[in-house]
């Protein structure tokens with residue numbers, strides 16, 4: 021093994037990894053970051069995100085202190101930002117995971133979220149409110165809703181650039197095109213280094229501790245079928261092609277215990293013409309997240325979920341999976357002119373599968389789906405919507421407004437407006453996989469656990485490849501937050517371990 025002077029090697033260069041690297045450096049370690057992707061594909065899944073974070077705060081005055089520090093008083097006067105307290109974060113996480121999220125991980129995430137946002141800002145990440153995606157104008161004010169209201173300037177690409185800039189400033193080495201392939205241990209199971217596959221061949225790198233932060237197995241079709249189930253090899257991948265489960269596999273190979281929801285993943289409605297992996301120009305705009313404003317049908321013209329069951333960012337993951345259960349993994353979102361002006365920006369890009377017609381028959385014909393099925397569904401749906409006076413008094417897309425259907429299944433529980441104002445517009449989606457939920461088990465110091473629930477000395481983990489936090493579903497904005505909270509901690513503990521271990 022090459023003698024190296026690195027204390028901590030961080031595997032991956034997405035949000036979790038870069039947070040780990042900066043934190044390890046802050047705690048005195050000499051740090052190397054290894055990134056399998058070439059530099060022009062840098063940033064992992066984190067690059068493809070909107071850069072939205074879910075975190076605990078008490079409202080606008082609070083976040084203006086040390087997160088939204090660039091905001092003017094004028095701008096602040098025009099917005100309403102509801103607080104997001106610890107209990108609400110916890111209840112939301114437990115609601116969507118049906119109580120299965122690991123309590124310790126959940127509270128570590130929740131308690132660490134507010135300090136981590138200030139820490140990111142201190143480390144150069146700039147933030148703004150998520151105007152385009154998480155707010156509606158009501159009575160002259162911009163009302164934010166849904167819990168994910170703050171994003172990094174420049175989205176995920178901006179976030180990655182800010183973090184890389186910080187790494188450069190503090191002197192962290194990064195090697196692109198260098199994927200970790202194997203972990204080495206001594207006779208006491210302590211990590212002594214790792215093997216990498218670099219441009220010129222395999223190399224061994226010695227170090228005192230390793231932080232695995234190299235994503236899940238969403239980009240590995242063989243593992244998707246093995247763990248998520250039949251058909252998932254055919255799903256599109258929304259982000260990087262490089263998250264092929266390497267970190268998880270390397271840890272399992274030295275006795276780590278598999279943990280969390282291995283058959284679960286984050287997936288969403290994604291344009292049916294999108295390429296197999298994420299597109300660095302279109303980014304997350306293949307997603308189509310305004311379905312609460314309309315209805316979704318399959319190729320038989322039948323609805324299959326309650327589009328208004330809850331806020332979008334609490335249902336979109338389950339609905340992504342629901343599309344995998346539809347014939348040809350296909351879903352059509354339908355809107356009329358009462359709501360098209362409210363659709364998110366992603367509906368207006370040129371890379372969309374979109375049709376428009378003055379009649380429902382015309383729409384179905386162009387979509388090549390069942391004409392009779394769609395007509396019947398829309399007639400029944402329209403008849404089940406509340407009467408106009410109730411809608412006029414109560415409709416509000418920024419809250420759960422109880423403007424719901426009666427007498428149809430599935431119901432539409434909120435925001436149920438009849439679809440009767442042509443031209444009608446439709447967008448066609450399939451399922452796009454974001455990341456997988458199963459992974460490694462960590463203890464309260466981010467140390468990876470073996471099958472006897474003992475820590476593997478010198479091995480730490482953060483980000484997507486940690487299991488136990490998300491089950492079946494996921495509250496939007498938690499992936500980046502978890503990467504930052506656990507990445508920051510993993511870096512600190514890996515540095516502390518490197519400092520105190522005797523080799």
Ligand SMILES: Cc1cc2nc3c(=O)[nH]c(=O)nc-3n(C[C@H](O)[C@H](O)[C@H](O)COP(=O)(O)OP(=O)(O)OC[C@H]3O[C@@H](n4cnc5c(N)ncnc54)[C@H](O)[C@@H]3O)c2cc1C
Pocket residue numbers: 031032033034035036037054055056057062063064065066067068069070071072073074198199200201233234235236258259260262263264265266267303304454455482483484485496497498499500501503
């Ligand atoms: C389109 C899209 C939109 C999203 N929007 C949001 C959002 O707005 N808010 C939110 O919270 N979450 C969002 N997410 C989820 C979020 O991206 C992830 O939860 C988070 O970025 C994961 O961070 P990570 O650092 O664990 O992984 P990544 O950012 O994926 O980083 C992992 C890195 O490891 C590298 N790697 C893989 N194998 C190896 C190896 N063997 N050796 C070295 N390097 C390796 C990869 O190349 C990659 O760069 C979104 C995801 C996608 C795809």
